Amino acid sequence: MIRPDADTLLEIVDLHARVEDKPILKGVNLTIKAGEIHAVMGRNGSGKSTLSKVLAGHPAYTVTGGSVRYRGADLLNLEPEQRARLGLFLGFQYPVEIPGVSNLEFLRVSTNARRMEKGEEELDTFAFEDLVRERLQVVQMDPAFLERSVNEGFSGGEKKRNEILQMALLDPLVAILDETDSGLDIDALRIVAGGVNHLASPENATLLITHYQRLLDVITPDYVHVMAGGRILRTGGKELALELEDRGYDWVDQELAVLEVA
Amino acid sequence: MVAAMSNSAAVAASTWVTSFLERLPAPAGELEAVQWRGREALSRQPLPSRRQEDWRFTDLAPLTALAPAPASSSAQGSWPAPAADVFRLWLDDSDDLLNGQSLPAGLGLLSSDEVQQALGHTLAACNCEQHWPVELNQASATRVLALRVSGAVAPTLELVSQAAEDSVMRPVRVLLLLEEKASLEVLQIQLGSACSLSSLVMEAHLGRESTLRHGLLALGEGQACFLGHLAVEQEPRSHLESVWASHGWALSRFEPRVVQVDGEATTTLKALQVAGGQQVVDTHSRVEFRGPEGQLDQLHKAIADDRGRSVFNGAVKVPRAAQRTNASQLSRNLLLSNQARIDTKPELEIVADDVRCAHGATVSRLQTDELFYLQSRGLSAAVAAGLLKRGFCEEVLRALPAAAAAWRPLQRMLGEG
Ligand SMILES: Nc1ncnc2c1ncn2[C@@H]1O[C@H](COP(=O)(O)OP(=O)(O)O)[C@@H](O)[C@H]1O
Numbered sequence: 001m002i003r004p005d006a007d008t009l010l011e012i013v014d015l016h017a018r019v020e021d022k023p024i025l026k027g028v029n030l031t032i033k034a035g036e037i038h039a040v041m042g043r044n045g046s047g048k049s050t051l052s053k054v055l056a057g058h059p060a061y062t063v064t065g066g067s068v069r070y071r072g073a074d075l076l077n078l079e080p081e082q083r084a085r086l087g088l089f090l091g092f093q094y095p096v097e098i099p100g101v102s103n104l105e106f107l108r109v110s111t112n113a114r115r116m117e118k119g120e121e122e123l124d125t126f127a128f129e130d131l132v133r134e135r136l137q138v139v140q141m142d143p144a145f146l147e148r149s150v151n152e153g154f155s156g157g158e159k160k161r162n163e164i165l166q167m168a169l170l171d172p173l174v175a176i177l178d179e180t181d182s183g184l185d186i187d188a189l190r191i192v193a194g195g196v197n198h199l200a201s202p203e204n205a206t207l208l209i210t211h212y213q214r215l216l217d218v219i220t221p222d223y224v225h226v227m228a229g230g231r232i233l234r235t236g237g238k239e240l241a242l243e244l245e246d247r248g249y250d251w252v253d254q255e256l257a258v259l260e261v262a
Numbered sequence: 263m264v265a266a267m268s269n270s271a272a273v274a275a276s277t278w279v280t281s282f283l284e285r286l287p288a289p290a291g292e293l294e295a296v297q298w299r300g301r302e303a304l305s306r307q308p309l310p311s312r313r314q315e316d317w318r319f320t321d322l323a324p325l326t327a328l329a330p331a332p333a334s335s336s337a338q339g340s341w342p343a344p345a346a347d348v349f350r351l352w353l354d355d356s357d358d359l360l361n362g363q364s365l366p367a368g369l370g371l372l373s374s375d376e377v378q379q380a381l382g383h384t385l386a387a388c389n390c391e392q393h394w395p396v397e398l399n400q401a402s403a404t405r406v407l408a409l410r411v412s413g414a415v416a417p418t419l420e421l422v423s424q425a426a427e428d429s430v431m432r433p434v435r436v437l438l439l440l441e442e443k444a445s446l447e448v449l450q451i452q453l454g455s456a457c458s459l460s461s462l463v464m465e466a467h468l469g470r471e472s473t474l475r476h477g478l479l480a481l482g483e484g485q486a487c488f489l490g491h492l493a494v495e496q497e498p499r500s501h502l503e504s505v506w507a508s509h510g511w512a513l514s515r516f517e518p519r520v521v522q523v524d525g526e527a528t529t530t531l532k533a534l535q536v537a538g539g540q541q542v543v544d545t546h547s548r549v550e551f552r553g554p555e556g557q558l559d560q561l562h563k564a565i566a567d568d569r570g571r572s573v574f575n576g577a578v579k580v581p582r583a584a585q586r587t588n589a590s591q592l593s594r595n596l597l598l599s600n601q602a603r604i605d606t607k608p609e610l611e612i613v614a615d616d617v618r619c620a621h622g623a624t625v626s627r628l629q630t631d632e633l634f635y636l637q638s639r640g641l642s643a644a645v646a647a648g649l650l651k652r653g654f655c656e657e658v659l660r661a662l663p664a665a666a667a668a669w670r671p672l673q674r675m676l677g678e679g
Pocket residue numbers: 019024042043044045046047048049050051060
């Protein structure tokens with residue numbers, strides 16, 4: 001939902017980043033306001049996951065230029081955990097398996113870290129179990145997953161649901177979902193999309209990173225951005241996604257080639 | 263590189279043994295003959311040195327810094343109360359090992375004739391009766407807890423030993439004879455602090471179709487050192503599960519040795535050892551199959567932090583007679599500092615041809631992606647690292663007998679008191 005008077009949550013200006021010595025982001029500009037749903041599309045290797053990890057603060061990526069403001073304050077000098085506590089959420093393209101760490105315990109510790117930041121009271125084990133059982137319904141997940149180690153032995157779809165469950169518990173202001181749709185069958189896709197729609201509100205915003213139109217059939221974006229060569233090459237409404245589906249990415253490559261020569 | 267022992271160190275080592283022997287009271291009691299034997303051996307056998315392959319990575323300096331002498335009794339610490347299904351014995355060398363309690367059904371003390379006959383049998387079968395730490399125990403132990411196990415023993419037998427004063431040595435000697443189809447769960451708690459030395463020698467003979475679940479929680483502090491030997495003989499279709507965890511010792515050396523006398527038995531070994539500070543923690547295990555169709559499932563885990571040093575040597579012997587043996591050994595290590603060291607070595611000696619033997623060893627740091635994942639959910643770097651370490655430990659600790667929970671093994675392993 002686009003409202004001109006909505007608060008700006010995230011403002012990315014001319015962001016450059018590299019991994020080791022390799023420049024990957026080459027001037028990303030993107031502004032996200034409360035209530036909006038953005039989709040970022042682009043070929044494999046165009047820098048989508050890098051953008052999401054730079055925003056979340058992954059130590060492997062070095063910002064070499066530009067700025068990111070989150071609710072008006074500098075985001076890039078915050079530790080990853082501070083960003084999370086302040087309401088920035090990254091749903092991983094490849095959620096990490098953590099053997100020996102109980103999923104339930106992990107969810108409780110992270111939920112409490114976020115609650116404390118919001119000035120809410122910490123939940124004890126019992127209160128947390130009530131909350132988590134309620135939020136499990138958002139993703140229609142079996143409570144048995146709570147007893148297992150974080151993501152260990154989960155199928156691809158189960159991992160993605162676990163990501164959305166975390167999002168449901170952490171109540172983020174800006175949720176970046178990196179290819180949450182990939183590897184999902186159509187039922188799982190509906191469940192995940194249903195969860196995202198359920199959690200979207202006028203106060204928060206969502207940035208969906210995806211390859212495919214099919215996610216955008218169930219979650220309607222306000223803006224669609226096309227990423228190529230570490231930049232956002234073009235921005236439009238939801239019809240841009242349909243155009244990409246029709247025409248493929250070849251024209252994007254051509255535009256990029258022109259740009260890189262210039 | 264094999265460090266050559268300097269002359270002065272060699273002299274110091276022999277002086278250490280001599281003065282240790284001088285501090286011992288005259289041999290007496292039911293183990294008098296064993297004491298003579300051990301002292302004889304110590305006076306001939308020098309302290310192990312790093313020139314010996316078996317001790318290559320393990321510096322005994324923390325041990326030679328101690329001046330231990332056997333103490334007859336010591337104050338009991340503030341221990342957790344035993345749960346209802348736990349039968350606790352405090353092994354403090356006092357005259358009555360049972361402290362006036364009567365043994366639970368299925369457990370009986372061996373007569374002294376039986377002790378004379380059986381003691382040392384399994385050590386010899388496991389080829390370790392002449393090991394230096396064993397002789398040190400034999401030279402000084404005045405009591406042996408020798409039990410016959412028949413039928414299924416319901417409560418967990420908990421054996422607690424504590425050495426908490428400077429210059430104290432506490433030798434513990436245990437002998438278990440499990441009759442056919444008997445089953446027992448034993449939890450050993452070894453506590454050491456100050457400048458003390460804890461020594462453990464345990465022998466167990468597992469009759470056909472018997473089951474021994476054994477847990478050893480060795481918790482040290484300060485300068486305390488621990489030397490332990492576990493020797494087990496398994497008859498066919500017997501089951502051994504031994505889980506040990508060691509933390510906090512200036513020096514800890516544990517040598518579990520298992521012989522499947524006719525194969526066809528199952529052996530499960532799980533271990534977790536933690537070396538921080540300047541600590542040295544060493545496990546030398548050895549499993550030998552003397553008949554066909556034996557099974558081994560071994561997992562050894564170690565964490566080395568600060569300038570700590572962890573050593574694991576896992577020998578598995580599969581001679582020609584041991585066809586269709588199925589053995590797996592995995593060593594997983596977490597290296598948390600640049601100054602810490604981990605030496606891990608499988609030692610598989612396989613002669614039989616129709617066998618399945620898998621082994622693997624990994625040494626890794628905390629994974630950046632795992633840490634980042636947890637941090638991206640609001641956990642501080644320190645909490646995230648703590649959770650990952652905990653996850654690493656749990657896999658072994660949850661296999662300890664349930665009674666171990668009262669001793670808070672996880673908190674102890676993580677150094678959280
Ligand atoms: N940690 C990394 N190490 C090395 N190269 C990386 C790393 N992360 C990303 N890259 C490279 O950066 C480029 C963009 O990758 P990525 O951001 O994952 O793209 P996308 O998510 O759009 O497929 C690719 O060429 C990829 O190989």
